[in-house]
Each structure stands twice: as C-alpha cells, then as structure tokens.
Amino acid sequence: MSTFIVVGAGLAGAATAWQLARRGHEVTVLERSTPANGEGSSHGSARILRYAYPDPFYALLAVDARREWDELERLAGERLVSPAGALDFGPWRAPAELAAVFEEVGVEHELLTAGEAAARWPQFDFGGGEVLWHPDAGVIDAESAVAAMLRLARADGARIETGWPVASVERVRAGLRAVGSDGRAEEAEKVVVTAGGWLPGLLGGLGLPAAFLSALPTLQVMQENVYHFPYRAGSDGPWPTFIHGMPDMLVYGLPGGRDAALPGGRSGLKVAEYNGGRPIFSAAARDGVIDPANRERIAEYVRRTLPGLVPEPYAETTCLFTNTPTEDFVIDGVGGITVASPCSGHGAKFAPLLGRIIADAATGERAAPARFQVLRRE
Incomplete structure (x- = not known):
C-alpha cells in the first residue's frame, strides 16, 4: 500500500480520497478552506445528473456513474440524488x-x-x-455528497486537513512533499491534485516536466x-x-x-x-x-x-x-503526481465514478480513458 496526498476536497477530491482509502492506502486530504466551500465548484445542493450526451462515450459513462451513485447512497445511508x-x-x-x-x-x-x-x-x-x-x-446534492464521501474515507483511515492551502509540491528522497503557503509541509509517496478552479495557478509549482505541461490542454x-x-x-x-x-x-x-x-x-x-x-x-x-x-x-x-x-x-x-477546449476531462500524471480536472461544467454527475478512475490512474492499476490523458497511451 502507498501513501497519498489529495489536494482539494471538492467532489473529485472527496471521491478520490474515498476510493483510495477503501483500498487500504494511507490518505491525507489537504483542503485550502473547507470541503465543498463556496469558493470552489462543489458547493450547494443542486447539480444535474443527466444522461443526454451526443457522444455515446459520455452517455455510457453517465450510466456507469449512476451505479456508483447508488452504491455511495447505500454505504452513506442517505439520498444524494433526487429524482427529477x-x-x-x-x-x-x-x-x-x-x-x-x-x-x-x-x-x-x-x-x-x-x-x-x-x-x-x-x-x-x-x-x-x-x-x-x-x-x-435527477438532482445531485453536491455538498452532502462531498460530506458523505469524506465521512466514508475517514472511516477507512483517511485524514482530512482543512485550512491548508497547498502552494507547491517538491520532490524528496522518500517521494513528494506538499508545501503550504504558510510553510507547513506534508510528505507522501504520491500526490493527486484535484484543485478545481485553483489548478491553473498551482500548475507551475508542481514540478511537472515541461513535456507534460506543454501537452496539457488549456484550462x-x-x-x-x-x-x-x-x-x-x-x-x-x-x-x-x-x-x-x-x-x-x-x-x-x-x-x-x-x-x-x-x-x-x-x-x-x-x-x-x-x-x-x-x-x-x-x-x-x-x-x-x-x-x-x-x-x-x-x-x-x-x-x-x-x-x-x-x-x-x-x-x-x-x-x-x-x-478544456474539447470539454473532455483531464486525468493523467507523471512522476507520482496525478493531475485531475473533471471539469467543463459537467463533471459533478460523474463524481464517484471519477474517484475510481482517478484512484486507478494514481495507483497505476489502470490508466484513465485515452481521451482524458495528457500524454496519450492507448
């Protein structure tokens, strides 16, 4: 098992932390404010869960995501998606x-x-x-979903740190060190960055190779x-x-x-x-x-x-x-750092499934779908 830092506790970060923790990994979530806060993209009680996409890839992904929502509701013991x-x-x-x-x-x-x-x-x-x-x-209660996934992650040993804005990620002998804007530091073998709208301002401090950054779609x-x-x-x-x-x-x-x-x-x-x-x-x-x-x-x-x-x-x-220019998500990484931006205004409906996909990519168990990759690997 590995140690992970997850940067950001919105829908994607909470889902990733839950999926990693339930697999037995040691997980620390670093959230700059509070989970699902109003400064990000995962606050409030109303997001659409729909299946209507002109691209069968996303329509099928929505079908798969609904099964993940059903499992999350069962484990959390509460309704997170209201029929509409x-x-x-x-x-x-x-x-x-x-x-x-x-x-x-x-x-x-x-x-x-x-x-x-x-x-x-x-x-x-x-x-x-x-x-x-x-x-x-239906309608997703985003804030309650974040709380439920973090609660399940904690039950599997995850640690959630709030008021912890990450400024940079450095390489150290044991792996990686996340450094806060106040100088605090946390170390882990791997880092997953799910920082939402804060990601563009953070990319330059992650120590990612130039080839990865140049291939990354514009955010x-x-x-x-x-x-x-x-x-x-x-x-x-x-x-x-x-x-x-x-x-x-x-x-x-x-x-x-x-x-x-x-x-x-x-x-x-x-x-x-x-x-x-x-x-x-x-x-x-x-x-x-x-x-x-x-x-x-x-x-x-x-x-x-x-x-x-x-x-x-x-x-x-x-x-x-x-x-992103194509409205496709970004889930890819290099050197132990995984960058995830399940975004473009349509990521919320996929949250628990994306947590699984991001966790698979971060652990090396399975690469994300090719269209989510920065450096395409079929």
Missing part, C-alpha cells in the same frame, strides 16, 4: 440525435412533439420542434452567473431539469434544493447560461460580481420560455467552471 427527470429541447440540443444515442446505450426516454411536451409540462414554452424526456435524470476558468426564480402560484409542483440549446445561448435549469431556500423550506428554479460568464485566470481572481447584462438576458429568457416562473430572480450568485 430531464428535458432537452431546442435546435442546438438536437433531441432526435440524443434519442438515437439513448437507443444505442439503453437509456429510457421519450421523443415528444412540442405540443405533447407542453401538455405535460405547461410551465414551459417549448416553441416548436421535438423535446426529449429521460425520466431517470480556462469561467466565473458563471446563476439565478433562482420563484415559481408562480400553481406552477410549484415537480419541475424537471432541462437544457435548452439555441443558436445564441445554452440555458439549463433545475430545482434549487437548499440553495437560496425560501420561507417554509421551498425554493425556486435555478437557471443559468452555460459559459455565459467571464473568463478569469483562476479561482483566486473570482470577485463574485453578477454581470447585469447577463441577469437581464436570463430574465428575458425566463419571460419568454418559462411561464411557470416569475421572471425576477430572488437570489443570485456566481460559480466556477474550469473548461
């Missing part, structure tokens, strides 16, 4: 093409006309075209704008998640859960434009300021497309996406 179903519509979502992928990978679904969908979900104005429904989609951190809209009277029944693809923007929505809860334990619908925010270098540059032009853009979208909502947000916040 998902709608995909609009010309840029190509519902018929997504349905063909579902046929290929075996995901239950219905391809509806806009009229059929409107009769079932009158809180939407689908406009026209076809609408894809898949009932097994573009985006500060995204997110809004919560209240349900109109009579429209507060079960809402599905949705993705609406239009020529000028891609909008997604989902029940907000605890995020921005209203009195009486109710909440509104979380709505945002995918990659509608502004680029920043890393999470350190996040200022949390909502773009007023984007606010109006999304409010107008709600007026036009979601008649079941009051088109005035009652709450708003920012979050971080860390994008």
Whole structure:
C-alpha cells in the first residue's frame, strides 16, 4: 500500500480520497478552506445528473456513474440524488440525435412533439420542434455528497486537513512533499491534485516536466452567473431539469434544493447560461460580481420560455467552471503526481465514478480513458 496526498476536497477530491482509502492506502486530504466551500465548484445542493450526451462515450459513462451513485447512497445511508427527470429541447440540443444515442446505450426516454411536451409540462414554452424526456435524470446534492464521501474515507483511515492551502509540491528522497503557503509541509509517496478552479495557478509549482505541461490542454476558468426564480402560484409542483440549446445561448435549469431556500423550506428554479460568464485566470481572481447584462438576458429568457416562473430572480450568485477546449476531462500524471480536472461544467454527475478512475490512474492499476490523458497511451 502507498501513501497519498489529495489536494482539494471538492467532489473529485472527496471521491478520490474515498476510493483510495477503501483500498487500504494511507490518505491525507489537504483542503485550502473547507470541503465543498463556496469558493470552489462543489458547493450547494443542486447539480444535474443527466444522461443526454451526443457522444455515446459520455452517455455510457453517465450510466456507469449512476451505479456508483447508488452504491455511495447505500454505504452513506442517505439520498444524494433526487429524482427529477430531464428535458432537452431546442435546435442546438438536437433531441432526435440524443434519442438515437439513448437507443444505442439503453437509456429510457421519450421523443415528444412540442405540443405533447407542453401538455405535460405547461410551465414551459417549448416553441416548436421535438423535446426529449429521460425520466431517470435527477438532482445531485453536491455538498452532502462531498460530506458523505469524506465521512466514508475517514472511516477507512483517511485524514482530512482543512485550512491548508497547498502552494507547491517538491520532490524528496522518500517521494513528494506538499508545501503550504504558510510553510507547513506534508510528505507522501504520491500526490493527486484535484484543485478545481485553483489548478491553473498551482500548475507551475508542481514540478511537472515541461513535456507534460506543454501537452496539457488549456484550462480556462469561467466565473458563471446563476439565478433562482420563484415559481408562480400553481406552477410549484415537480419541475424537471432541462437544457435548452439555441443558436445564441445554452440555458439549463433545475430545482434549487437548499440553495437560496425560501420561507417554509421551498425554493425556486435555478437557471443559468452555460459559459455565459467571464473568463478569469483562476479561482483566486473570482470577485463574485453578477454581470447585469447577463441577469437581464436570463430574465428575458425566463419571460419568454418559462411561464411557470416569475421572471425576477430572488437570489443570485456566481460559480466556477474550469473548461478544456474539447470539454473532455483531464486525468493523467507523471512522476507520482496525478493531475485531475473533471471539469467543463459537467463533471459533478460523474463524481464517484471519477474517484475510481482517478484512484486507478494514481495507483497505476489502470490508466484513465485515452481521451482524458495528457500524454496519450492507448
């Protein structure tokens, strides 16, 4: 068995720590703040678990991930994914093409006309075209999932250190040393870096070979704008998640859960434009300021497309996406350091499965899928 340091305790880091600890490895998690904190990408109670991808690779990965979520819920003894179903519509979502992928990978679904969908979900104005429904989609409680995976990791001996910002990783005779910004140090044989939006600012201090760094895809951190809209009277029944693809923007929505809860334990619908925010270098540059032009853009979208909502947000916040040019994840490493960026705004749904994939790569048991590798090894 080996000793590991996992840098970052968001969804990917918590999942990796759990998978490593349950295999008997000695694991120390170093989290710059607190697990699933609001400065990262794994906070809150609302992330979409969906299967709809135009690429069968990701659709199958989502099917595999759901089995991992089921196991995690069983071991944690709590529900982490709430059923909601998902709608995909609009010309840029190509519902018929997504349905063909579902046929290929075996995901239950219905391809509806806009009229059929409107009769079932009158809180939407689908406009026209076809609408894809898949009932097994849901909403992930990200914060609770992180807590559950860290709890299971601790039960298998992992140590979780908070308030521990890693500044660099050095090579020492016994392996590797993580050095904090305050000079503290932890040593282990191997290091896994799951730092999310902080990763671009950390890469230069990891001592990675130039060939690896030059092959690494560009990581573009985006500060995204997110809004919560209240349900109109009579429209507060079960809402599905949705993705609406239009020529000028891609909008997604989902029940907000605890995020921005209203009195009486109710909440509104979380709505945002995918990659509608502004680029920043890393999470350190996040200022949390909502773009007023984007606010109006999304409010107008709600007026036009979601008649079941009051088109005035009652709450708003920012979050971080860390994008690669192809939106593929990065899971690869060299010299005992594994870099993982399961990112581009669609990694949360895969978290427990990605923990397994990252742990496999970090231990050398199995390389990550070729499209996640920096230095491709078939």
